[in-house]
Amino acid sequence: MTPEEPPPLPVAHDDREDGRDETPNERADRNWDELLQELRVMQTGTQILTGFLLAVAFQPRFEDMDVFQRDVYVVLVALAALATILALAPVGMHRALFGRRRKPELVKVATRIVKIDLVVIAALTIGVTTLIIDFTVGRTAGVIALIASVVAVGLLWLLLPRMIRRALSRRDT
Structure with a gap:
């Protein structure tokens, strides 16, 4: 070792071949922190949509909604409640398991819940957009908004990450 080279870092247990030197507990802590950040973003969006939906029911024009729009509205309120519960x-699980050394299991289950919540939030976002356009512009525009929203979610939430993963795996090989 020459004088200008730094001394080698101590090697921690590398539990995966991803270039990170961390113990399983360190990995679980990092993954939990990342999940919390995702949940914060998801919860903010859900709160905004839920607040909008709750305010709609108390507006004078709420009575102008047709049966289809009211049915969509009720489904959207249920989706907003479900998204909040999932987020x-x-x-709640962390609080129940706190101090029991079960963070790896917690991260695994929480990851699944976050994925389910993303599906619910996608449906909620698509539905709110559809309802607003349907009510303010008309049914045809609402259907167009529905299709456009489904395509946007599909492209940005599903196809784009898949394309990035594929490009990175080709680059790494």
């Missing part, structure tokens, strides 16, 4: 579930 809070990992926090």
Whole structure:
């Protein structure tokens, strides 16, 4: 070792071949922190949509909604409640399991819940957009908004990450 080279870092247990030197507990802590950040973003969006939906029922024009729009509205309120419950579930689980050395299991289950919540939030976002356009512009525009929203979610939430993963795996080989 020459004087200008730094001394080698101590080697921690590398539990995966991803270039990170961390113990399983360190990995679980990092993954939990990342999940919490995702949940914060998801919860903010869900709160905004839920607040909008709750305010709609108390507007004078709520009476102008047709049966289809009211049915969609009720489904959207249920989806908003479900999205909130799902987003809070990992926090409740963490509280129940706190101090029991079960963070790896918690991260695994919470990851599944977050994925389910993303599907619910996608449906909620698509539905709210559809309802607003349907009510303000008309049914045809609402259907167009529905299709456009489904395509946007499909492209940005599903196809784009898949394309990035594929490009990175080709680059790494």
